Amino acid sequence: MDLFDTPAIWQHWCFAILALAMLMIDEVDVREQRIPNVMVLLLLCAGVFLNTTGPANSQQGPFSPFPGALGAAQSLLGVLVGLALFLPFYLWRAMGAGDVKLLAALGAFAGPVEIISLMLIILIAGGLLAVARMLWSRNSGLVLANVRQVLGGGSARRFDPARQSADRMPYALAFSAGLLAYGYWRSIGGAPFIVF
16 A cells, blocks of 8 residues: 555645644744754655655645645755755844755755745744734834844944844744645645746
């Protein structure tokens, strides 16, 4: 008996692994403020494995209403695109390396096209969570001063988010919220935001 009898069963496996991995990553990120490389690597390998061994069907990936494995090449291309999308944020010191690697791992599941739309939703979720956290902790004055400095309106010294951050949000929560929102959007028939 095949592990993936139908594309729907394969899709459920993909979502179950994503959900379990994100719960574990969220827990560590909230507790230790880091995303473990081992978890990211296992998630990346799972995405490539599932997209290599799953039923071809429409080959549109797990987020499609007609799910089908992307194949190894498209899954690995999704890893590279995911890595490239968040790498500038890391270079600007606006995001940690674990966040960049996590988006690359999600690219193994989503593929090179879907990961772009997923990234947009993750950024929106991150922005909303950051505003909620800022209001909750009542440190909006310091946060806005830091934003002003990053945008060039502050003093001449360079802003270092690792030392001068007003608050450190576990960004894995934004990944989970973004995954949930995007998965729901696609499950009700919503199209990817960017298609080429």
